[in-house]
Amino acid sequence: MDDGYRARKHAPAVCDWSIALGVAGLVLAAVPVVGDWVAAPLAVVSIVLGSLGIHVAERDGRPGTARGLVGAMIGVVALGVVLFSLAASIGHG
Numbered sequence: 648m649d650d651g652y653r654a655r656k657h658a659p660a661v662c663d664w665s666i667a668l669g670v671a672g673l674v675l676a677a678v679p680v681v682g683d684w685v686a687a688p689l690a691v692v693s694i695v696l697g698s699l700g701i702h703v704a705e706r707d708g709r710p711g712t713a714r715g716l717v718g719a720m721i722g723v724v725a726l727g728v729v730l731f732s733l734a735a736s737i738g739h740g
Contacts, residue, residue, distance in 0.1 A: 658711025659703045665696035665697035665717075666718040669725055671689055672686040672687075673690075676732065691722070692722075697715045700718065
C-alpha cells in the first residue's frame with residue numbers, strides 16, 4: 648500500500664537546532680551580566696526543541712533521538728550555569 652509517504656532517513660531539523668542553540672547558550676553564559684539575559688532564553692528554547700525532536704523522531708521511527716537528548720541536556724547545563732551565576736551574584740552583592 649503506497650500512500651505517497653516515504654520514510655525519512657534523517658533526524659528532524661529541530662534536533663540540530665537544539666544542539667546549536669544549546670551550545671550558543673552555554674558559550675554566552677560565560678559572558679557577565681548581558682550573557683545571562685541572552686543565554687537563559689536560548690537554553691530554554693534548546694530544551695524545548697530537543698524534547699520536540701525526541702518526540703518527532705520516536706513518533707516517525709526516525710533517527711535523532713540521541714541528538715534531541717544531547718541538545719536538551721546541553722540546554723539544561725546552560726540553564727544551570729545561568730542560574731548558578733545569578734545565585735552567585737545575588738549572594739555576593
